[in-house]
Amino acid sequence: MAGKNTKPGFVWVFWFSDDKIFQICAARAGVTTGSLDGDLLGWAMGDGGIAALYNQDSSAFSPVEGSEVPEYVLVNLRASLCDQTETVKPTDSKSMDQLKLKTSSIKKGRIYSARKDESNKVQMDPTGPVHCFVCEEKVELVTEHPLFEGRVCLQCKELLMSTLYAVDNDGCGMYCCVCGDGGELFVCSSGSCGRAYCFDCGLKKFGSAEVDRVKACDDWQCYLCVPGHPAQMPMGLMPRTNRDLELMCFFQPRSIPQTLDMERVRRVNRRKIRVLSLFDGIGAARVALEELGIEVETYYAVETDVDACAVTIFQHGIQHLGNVYSLNSDMLSTLGPVDLVIGGPPSADLSTTNLEQLGFHGSGMLALKFLTIVKELQVMYNQPMYWLMVTTPCMVAQYRKVISSLFEMDPVLLDARYLTEHRWAATCWGNIPNMHKLGELYKGLHNDQNNNCLTDNMISMQGNDKAKNVDVQEIERLYGYPAHYTDAWPLNHATRRRLLGNAWDVHAITRILAPLANIFKAKTSVC
Structure with missing residues (x-):
């Protein structure tokens, strides 16, 4: 459920099968629009929310025989459930603040996120390789991150290759230099840099305290411009000393084609x-x-x-x-x-x-x-x-x-x-x-x-x-x-x-x- 519509008697509904949002009649959806006047998350998890709908008619949540839910839809549902289980805890005010920060982000550009299609990632043995530095999934890692210490998977590499050189008219980065996504960005004030960092990476790599400190700065130079002692750097974010050459290696072709003799x-x-x-x-x-x-x-x-x-x-x-x-x-x-x-x-x-x-x-x-x-x-x-x-x-x-x-x-x-x-x-x-x-x-x-x-x-x-x-x-x-x-x-x-x-x-x-x-x-x- 995506939320209440301004049109009386209608609600916005997100369809996982089509990956789209439509407005439909609330009565057909089995939803009383008056119950949505408060917090949507509170309604969904309250006594009159999803649990009540399920108790009224549990068969409505089951697929019609012969028209079972496709596997890729179930994958999306499981991913969404895991994300909410890990990040949304109504009794935890700090987690709710993080959720509000994420949902208030305004995307600067069209996003081609490596995290949109998790089902295509090649899963590895949990006891094997470490997590991808960007998406933090245990997948096959193919190369080093060009700017920071850590290895990345193929999908994250392709996203970074598409965005690392994307700059706005003012010469500043349009996408995060850590993950390659857009959104609400911190931008380095150094005229020779202009690198950008998204809020999501700020929370994951820096921590909320560091994010608050950066937001309060009027003239902020990023971690690539003013690298400090390793003990003073944000957790999980260590700049490479040879990042210019690593950047070139990052864009090198995987194979060299045969050219004329x-x-x-x-x-x-x-x-x-x-x-x-x-x-x-x-x-x-x-x-x-x-x-x-x-x-x-x-x-x-x-x-x-x-x-x-x-x-x-x-x-x-x-x-x-x-x-x-x-x-x-x-x-x-x-x-x-x-x-x-x-x-x-x-x-x-x-x-x-x-x-x-x-x-x-x-x-x-x-x-x-x-x-x-x-x-x-x-x-x-x-x-x-x-x-x-x-x-x-x-x-x-x-x-x-x-x-x-x-x-x-x-x-x-x-x-x-x-x-x-x-x-x-x-x-x-x-x-x-x-x-x-x-x-x-x-x-x-x-x-x-x-x-x-x-x-x-x-x-x-x-x-x-x-x-x-x-x-x-x-x-x-x-x-x-x-x-x-x-x-x-x-x-x-x-x-x-x-x-x-x-x-x-x-x-x-x-x-x-x-x-x-x-x-x-x-x-x-x-x-």
């Missing part, structure tokens, strides 16, 4: 590269190829933003092909052999930062279009071809699984803060040699000088004071573009900031494309 390709005569750039933006891929010294024979671009096209035409004289949906088989056949297909399809409808995401019914369809073009070119020309798709770093787990299944590989995380002072990240699929070994590269390039980085959201938001104080030329330098790169007629400063806020980081793209300098004709060779 670089040694075989090196033996043939090198030639200039032919590129098809989908969703080209302001030409980050073109700038990266120039940084690597790779000579470009042809560079086709697909971009619909007229301001971005103005920049690439002014700087490189790029030939644009129009809308991506105009790239049919006939047009692709006129392009000739393509050596590299690269692009960043808009993925707002696949991101956990979007509260109204449409998935593959919205902009997510463009990722599938990218895949279609890659497959069609591979079949059409039947020759070695490299490709790279760059998307949001906070993609919803179910969408990431679909794309990984279609590409037949897991993605990698490309994080620019290990290469430069700029904070920018992306999820990448592709067959560029060595791209699935970026974790090993980051260990040698680990940069601790990133405490005052700007996020791409800060730069693109005109109302952000910190972004307003940064000159456009400085933003171009942070992203790796030449000075005045976006200074093309008739773009003003606001438009140039918007374009840079949506652009790729050239340092990161250069690093991932570096092996191509040993395959195609280049002024210099890069290992």
Whole structure:
């Protein structure tokens, strides 16, 4: 029972079989609405509540013969019963306060909780492994938590992978960095951090006293920013000393796919590269190829933003092909052999930062279009071809699984803060040699000088004071573009900031494309 409805004679009822809430006539539900005027929990556990309904007609609680309750419904009921038995004790005022705190939480974003589907978890021997650090269930643990000491299960890992890089327009985390869920959040006041912690984790990991202390703070720095002595840290929450590198290992693919044989390709005569750039933006891929010294024979671009096209035409004289949906088989056949297909399809409808995401019914369809073009070119020309798709770093787990299944590989995380002072990240699929070994590269390039980085959201938001104080030329330098790169007629400063806020980081793209300098004709060779 979910509660009394404002419509006279009706009540809200939660149906476990459909996992939905409906309003139905109170009389049909066997409930007297007048008895709901007080506390709902008190009514349910009182003499006139559920027990009274059961005593009146116990058969109403039994399934009709031949239409027994499905097993997954019983699993949900047992889970709910266990949760209430452990956390709700009417005689315990402290437990009731915790319950009120949980039910008053306001979710900031759409939640894809690993704890919603407990029935899919692989249960282990109770005497075997320890509990998952996040969900606290005895399940198979697959990896370390990237920020705090403890191991997590597969479902919690997938949730954290979807939310750890999700930030709001102010640069602060939208989800809890401990569990990956949303809700009412504590947010670190340090400008270089912005990590968030949910109230549920606060109660479980910190304790009610610590939660009260944090709530009373006007300027609170989290446990990752001001780690104290182990004895002074909250119970069960110990930051990792090497958490930046652990974060990279956390996002490493489970298996490394087979890529094109670089040694075989090196033996043939090198030639200039032919590129098809989908969703080209302001030409980050073109700038990266120039940084690597790779000579470009042809560079086709697909971009619909007229301001971005103005920049690439002014700087490189790029030939644009129009809308991506105009790239049919006939047009692709006129392009000739393509050596590299690269692009960043808009993925707002696949991101956990979007509260109204449409998935593959919205902009997510463009990722599938990218895949279609890659497959069609591979079949059409039947020759070695490299490709790279760059998307949001906070993609919803179910969408990431679909794309990984279609590409037949897991993605990698490309994080620019290990290469430069700029904070920018992306999820990448592709067959560029060595791209699935970026974790090993980051260990040698680990940069601790990133405490005052700007996020791409800060730069693109005109109302952000910190972004307003940064000159456009400085933003171009942070992203790796030449000075005045976006200074093309008739773009003003606001438009140039918007374009840079949506652009790729050239340092990161250069690093991932570096092996191509040993395959195609280049002024210099890069290992």
